[in-house]
Amino acid sequence: MAVIQLAGIERVFHLGDSEVHALTHLDVSIEAGEYVAIMGPSGSGKSTLLNLLGLLDRPNTGTYHLEGRDVTTLSADEQAAVRSKRIGFIFQSFHLVPRLTAAENIALPMMLAGIAAGERAKRVTQALKDFGLDTRAEHRPDQLSGGQRQRVAIARATVMQPAVLLADEPTGNLDRATGDEVIRLLEELNQRGMTLIIVTHDQKIGSRAHRQLMMEDGALKSDTRSSPAAGKA
Amino acid sequence: MRNADVLRFARDAAAGYPLRTSLSVLAMAIGVAAVVVLTSLGDGARRYVVEQFSSLGSNLVIVLPGRSATGGFNPANAVTTTPRDLTVDDAAAIQRLPSVRRVAPLAAGTSEINANGRLREALVAGTASTYLEVRSFKMSQGQFLPVADWNRGAPVAVIGAKIQQEIFPGGSAVGELIRLGDRRLRIVGVLKSTGTGLGMNTDEVVFIPVAIAQAMFNTNTLFRILIEARSRDHIDAVKREVASLLKARHGGEEDVTVITQDAVLATFDKLLRALTAAVAGIAAISLAVAGILVMNVMLVAVTQRTSEIGLLKALGARGDTIRNAFMAEAAMLSLVGALTGYGLGLFGAFVLRQMYPVFPAYPPDWAVVAALVTALSTGLLFGIMPARRAARMDPVEALMKH
Numbered sequence: 001m002a003v004i005q006l007a008g009i010e011r012v013f014h015l016g017d018s019e020v021h022a023l024t025h026l027d028v029s030i031e032a033g034e035y036v037a038i039m040g041p042s043g044s045g046k047s048t049l050l051n052l053l054g055l056l057d058r059p060n061t062g063t064y065h066l067e068g069r070d071v072t073t074l075s076a077d078e079q080a081a082v083r084s085k086r087i088g089f090i091f092q093s094f095h096l097v098p099r100l101t102a103a104e105n106i107a108l109p110m111m112l113a114g115i116a117a118g119e120r121a122k123r124v125t126q127a128l129k130d131f132g133l134d135t136r137a138e139h140r141p142d143q144l145s146g147g148q149r150q151r152v153a154i155a156r157a158t159v160m161q162p163a164v165l166l167a168d169e170p171t172g173n174l175d176r177a178t179g180d181e182v183i184r185l186l187e188e189l190n191q192r193g194m195t196l197i198i199v200t201h202d203q204k205i206g207s208r209a210h211r212q213l214m215m216e217d218g219a220l221k222s223d224t225r226s227s228p229a230a231g232k233a
Numbered sequence: 234m235r236n237a238d239v240l241r242f243a244r245d246a247a248a249g250y251p252l253r254t255s256l257s258v259l260a261m262a263i264g265v266a267a268v269v270v271l272t273s274l275g276d277g278a279r280r281y282v283v284e285q286f287s288s289l290g291s292n293l294v295i296v297l298p299g300r301s302a303t304g305g306f307n308p309a310n311a312v313t314t315t316p317r318d319l320t321v322d323d324a325a326a327i328q329r330l331p332s333v334r335r336v337a338p339l340a341a342g343t344s345e346i347n348a349n350g351r352l353r354e355a356l357v358a359g360t361a362s363t364y365l366e367v368r369s370f371k372m373s374q375g376q377f378l379p380v381a382d383w384n385r386g387a388p389v390a391v392i393g394a395k396i397q398q399e400i401f402p403g404g405s406a407v408g409e410l411i412r413l414g415d416r417r418l419r420i421v422g423v424l425k426s427t428g429t430g431l432g433m434n435t436d437e438v439v440f441i442p443v444a445i446a447q448a449m450f451n452t453n454t455l456f457r458i459l460i461e462a463r464s465r466d467h468i469d470a471v472k473r474e475v476a477s478l479l480k481a482r483h484g485g486e487e488d489v490t491v492i493t494q495d496a497v498l499a500t501f502d503k504l505l506r507a508l509t510a511a512v513a514g515i516a517a518i519s520l521a522v523a524g525i526l527v528m529n530v531m532l533v534a535v536t537q538r539t540s541e542i543g544l545l546k547a548l549g550a551r552g553d554t555i556r557n558a559f560m561a562e563a564a565m566l567s568l569v570g571a572l573t574g575y576g577l578g579l580f581g582a583f584v585l586r587q588m589y590p591v592f593p594a595y596p597p598d599w600a601v602v603a604a605l606v607t608a609l610s611t612g613l614l615f616g617i618m619p620a621r622r623a624a625r626m627d628p629v630e631a632l633m634k635h
């Protein structure tokens with residue numbers, strides 16, 4: 001079953017009198033457990049698409065089915081609930097809350113979802129261990145390296161066990177080695193069944209994915225699948 | 234999001250920006266402290282006056298000659314001539330009224346007191362044995378004037394505490410002879426000090442039988458007649474009975490004024506309550522200002538934390554969750570400010586009481602409640618707008634801010 005199904009998606013921004021067609025005639029279907037890279041030149045609509053997939057934005061026309069459910073017609077609060085339970089976000093600039101410790105940042109989605117403190121603490125401890133952050137639990141973001149920050153962000157994005165992980169240039173602020181490490185982490189999560197969608201400018205990272213969506217001027221230019229073997233090479 | 238988590242999140246957010254937080258807490262604290270201190274001052278003044286009046290004696294009704302005289306116990310009135318005579322016989326007639334418990338006639342003048350080799354001017358009050366109970370005074374030495382016929386009087390005197398100290402410093406005054414004007418009198422008692430009250434200071438008065446005073450000042454009129462009603466409920470009856478009795482005795486003319494301590498007290502009480510309320514109102518303006526400051530602080534917080542708000546939305550926070558978090562933060566700033574201000578205000582009132590011990594500078598309960606409620610509600614009220622702005626923020630745009 002397709003975890004994501006987009007049909008006839010259009011997204012138009014109005015800037016004064018002019019219209020910007022950020023997304024046009026988009027029909028994409030992504031299966032559960034896929035590893036997809038979205039690529040294309042700047043301004044081609046990659047982030048707009050990712051925001052739509054993450055229910056942070058609504059299309060002007062078209063339908064979006066997430067796990068078989070039409071989510072375009074949901075109310076804002078219902079969409080928030082879907083984001084909370086089914087979607088994990090990873091950002092280029094990490095977006096950690098500066099006054100909160102690593103552990104508190106990881107606990108944030110669970111706190112927002114109303115999970116009890118005891119259960120939160122258990123899952124945070126596990127996540128810290130999984131992502132090699134045991135010794136950094138009480139550090140605030142400004143006391144962490146870039147790679148550690150992104151690991152905290154990944155731990156936070158996955159702590160609610162979402163179906164889909166959305167990453168917008170997750171390595172954009174990291175050096176090559178640290179970036180590779182982050183990508184390996186994400187791929188591990190994908191191997192355990194999470195659908196992974198990465199927006200990237202980096203050809204090398206893009207080619208590691210099992211499927212490449214090339215965007216241009218808001219439209220899908222190509223949709224190629226590399227064999228899993230080639231991806232892992 | 235659980236309520237406890239909302240509160241903890243708001244607390245951490247407030248603590249995360251110490252300068253901004255302490256500034257708005259301070260503003261709120263100053264507002265509340267101003268209300269507490271100023272109302273303490275106002276209500277202290279009211280209590281002080283009420284206490285002073287109460288010390289005149291309980292259930293007191295006062296008759297003074299003349300229609301419009303409202304002078305009360307002002308020493309300046311003590312030597313003015315009276316327009317129409319009040320006599321000892323009038324006082325005796327009043328004593329027979331059913332609602333009256335005790336009556337004390339009062340004739341007043343000044344004279345020189347000469348004793349123990351010392352000389353000083355003193356206020357002389359000619360009265361009777363009943364005066365002590367009517368005014369609820371206490372003796373420190375000896376007895377008050379003996380019970381006697383008001384038209385005669387033994388050559389005795391009772392002196393105030395200050396006169397005793399000045400003329401017989403340290404020693405006992407009872408039994409001593411004094412010269413008052415051209416009279417020789419024996420001291421039978423000394424009054425306990427009543428402190429400086431409103432008007433006549435009894436510590437500096439020499440009390441003698443009314444007949445002797447009238448003879449000394451060559452008059453047969455009275456300065457006042459003090460009446461103690463049987464109870465508080467009898468005060469109105471006494472007023473009416475006295476007015477009609479004296480009208481009958483004075484040939485149908487209403488030539489006296491009957492005042493009650495209650496009436497005077499009520500006027501002062503009302504006046505000073507109004508004053509306190511006005512002062513509280515002025516101080517409350519500073520609370521409104523503090524509320525506006527909290528709003529600005531919260532607006533800055535929302536702007537500064539725009540990307541955080543975007544993140545919270547991306548992590549699944551609903552609009553009302555974000556609104557509640559910011560409201561809770563505004564409420565906390567106000568609450569902490571209000572409590573700090575309450576503490577500061579109580580301390581201010583304490584300092585006032587240390588500086589002026591006679592002045593009961595305690596904040597009235599209503600003012601404390603009003604100040605705290607106003608502080609909290611302005612904080613919340615002014616927190617609504619920023620919190621709603623945060624809740625309505627577009628997540629994509631918010632996330633792009635950095």
Ligand SMILES: Nc1ncnc2c1ncn2[C@@H]1O[C@H](COP(=O)(O)OP(=O)(O)OP(=O)(O)O)[C@@H](O)[C@H]1O
Nearest residue numbers: 013014015020022041042043044045046047048049
């Ligand atoms: N809020 C907005 N208002 C107006 N135009 C917008 C808005 N967001 C995006 N756009 C426009 O939509 C188009 C697609 O933008 P988008 O951010 O999706 O590009 P992108 O592929 O992510 O680019 P980049 O690689 O630089 O991140 C661009 O032309 C952009 O200017």
Ligand SMILES: [Mg+2]
Nearest residue numbers: 046047048168
């Ligand atoms: Mg982008």
